[in-house]
Amino acid sequence: MSRRHICFFVPPHIVDHMAKATAADGLEPGAAQRTAVASDKLRQQRRYATNASLATLTPPQPGKADRQVYDDKNQWDYDVQLVRGEGDQPVAGANANAAYDALGATRSFYKEVLGRDSIDNVGSTLVADVNFGELYDNAFWDGQRMVFGNGDNIIFKDFTGDVDVPGHELTHGVTQYTAGLQYTDQPGALNEAFSDIFGSCVDMYANNRDAGEHNWLIGEDVMADGLYGEAIRSMSHPGTAYDNSLMGHDPQPDSMAGYVPGGDPHLNSGIINRTFYLTALDLGAFPAAKIWYAALQNLWPTAQFADAAHVCGEMARILARDGVVARQAPQTVRAAFHEVGIV
Template sequence: MTTTPAVLSPPAAVCSFIPDYVLRNIAERGGDEERRAALQALATSGTMRSLRVQAEARRSVLPRSAMPELTIALAPPTKERLVRDAKNTMDLRGPIVRAEAGTPSEDKTAEAAFERLGTTWDFFFQVFARNSIDKAGMPIEGVVHYRRNFDNAFWNGTQMVFGDGSGRLFTRLAHSLTVCAHELSHGVVQYDGPLVYQGQSGALNESMADVLGVLVEQWSLGQTVEQADWLVGREILAPGVSGRALRSLAEPGTAYDDDVLGKDPQPGHMDQYVDTDEDNGGVHINSGIPNRAFTLVATRLGGNAWEDAGRIWYASLGHERLLPSAMFRQFARITRYVASTLFGTDSRQVSAVEEAWSGVGVEL
């Protein structure tokens, strides 16, 4: 007797792009279809969260000397992408519909995901000389059309997974470069940090993904800090939703104010820090504070944010002094130390870092 292989659930824990508190607001305030879509997304993220905590804990005990980039043979980096089609199921091993050596897909969503995966790879290689997510040439794999009307996108530890959105509140998640770059950047944090996904260290995890996400977009568009809008998830809000994006790095708390989504709850200063047991201790909420600190540094320095400010933040993420349980203050001190190492103790970069963290209420 033959049996049909079971469809596997996602193999690792996720960093979901749309926070649970937004989905809860939708479930409480939305219509029947909106409520159904929100509950589906909540159920998925809930079943995976414990797996994510376990994966991050395992990674945190590895010595930095065990990082894969230090043990691989020297070879020219090559970009390797593939996109699978889940066909509106939970199957993450669906057919490959786009690959590096293949022809463009007729599926516009698959092609959009493929292009955005590539732009993110290009950014990390060209700006930070990083060979893929793990620094060791890891193939970047995307999955499109995950479940039906799924209102989220996530990094599951090995893959970038995109729902299509229900079309009522969220849509076209695979078409947003900041969504794709944000989630892939969780993979970068996973390999360079990690930062435990709870409380302030979790907020730093989310903030780093936001920062790198907007830097990928600014770099791809050639935008200076003055030209950039500093928004994450601009493209995913459906028509009729009252808002500009899901988050604003420059102005936390102003991204949206909608009858169903609620009001953006992010603070931009420690005076408004949110103590909560929800959202893994406010990881998506309080990330607004380090987000704004980064924009203050970048704005003070001017030019291209991925250069001086981006180098400081990226080097701080991989710094040996950064603990998995780092608080804002520890990370802030590391950014100052990195800035002084890169540019000198009396440099304008150090002054910018000090003023920025002071400006959001984090004292060094």
Template structure:
């Protein structure tokens, strides 16, 4: 069933709901205004849905506009074009640079020409509305709120947040994961994965060096050490009196069932994305090195090969298959994928339970003997399984010839 895609925004509804209970009237008002604005933008995107693809190619050229705290995009002032000088406004420069880093990441790492693969221009609108606690991808451009100055700082201040939102555009042009239940959680997870990879790529960090946090630079600036989400440790990104404890699960036995409604986060898409986020983190850590090279390539090719209504198990199977195609059946990379999905309790179809239950692949953070031995053991088992399948295929072929 095809559905109208909601507007994508970085701040999950359960965070804004908490802000409505704040003792600070300004914080409550900013949260309510943000929720109302999000609803309005969702309606506008529904109207634009019939004009999908109408944006002319522009070689990924960036243009940043200043909304001057208004909500009207047509009245926004041109602030910095692709070839324009640097602005005196840090928000304009941060948005401009992040748009460019995300564009360049997709081009250099995956040979993708902008968000749609065809040179889509990248338009960003800063200072959108008054104290808006969110950043949005509306299907055609990026909108950045300034935050309320208390619980949120300016939303242009986080590279992974901007890359997260732009990746929703990539997903829109590839798998088109339906934005509800498990496929919606996959949609959100893809944005977290590639949002984090853009930051790691820009900093030239290995998987071991990265913090794997989403939104640490823009959320609760007065509280250190927290973030909106942690890919490394879902459920432990934050824990404070204002927002409570991070509700994300990290495995299927903790899957959160919510109604497929706006108030239910469309079936918990921002909650359950923690499961698939953890699977990617584990894959990257098992492989080691720069996460965008092997793990990122497996996930990117799997995104392109997926269908709109795929569930977690479908996507897990696709990553396992793509790892085999890209790096070889039974390769360390394919073994890492299998080990990651089994740890978050998502089985892969067609893989015997005896192989799937192997849990000797431990992340020790140092690439030590335990990690190598576990990986080698799992690789041998997958290789042996592949040999058996190949042998059976030959026997069947011989039987047909002898009939």
């Protein structure tokens, strides 16, 4: 049942715009175009990997959730040189250390807040690759490892610079082992939203903030200096994260009124992101996370938005009854899904 896919942190609609914008500006056929080409190659690989994984996916092996950080030395290749393992001292490469710390924050959030032992809940090793490719303007999870590019320093900088990135990407692994949400249409948008939801929670966990103080932006710390203040997505106000000539205009709808039929999962995910934001403002981010995490374990590969509303509501009721979340949680969750037009 488990289907692997590569989720790119910078979604296809931004990558495509970046490639066109740099070509139109007569810039050196630069990083954005290289990224577009590399992303196409990786999408091809993903198709092969998806087919292969159906036959070869093996059950997870119990482990100790140890971290391994590889330096890819700017090659378009994985796991080139292991530079830091669990418990090792910091190394010379700042981004290798940042990746090590970010994997640690993600692991701790899942363990301490949600009681989950690594991605597969049996302590799988957490692998990160840094310095992947040349000026590569993206980061992704390929089902086995978290891969970070350096960015081109025009649009993005090193992708280890924001804990949202591994928080988001590793959650795709968690989803793969739980609901197994398909990566198209509404299940795909749910899949994306769960990654933003727990990615933002990792950010709040690592920076000791709750819902009211959080900026609810995804990827704001990997924007290059010239795009300071922009972000890839806004969970509180989908559709407002960016507006500039390099990236285009943020196309995310914030309610079902703007739903894009058949849209890329990164578009319609904003609708679900906003339900979580509204819930977290009332209940607190981590109580809300407990509800969504319980839902993730009770959803299924073809689940639709209305199913998520129903299951989140049921989980809120159970967790409120057990005193894990506040008494009003079921009403809060219902109101959030109502506000965005799902129920």
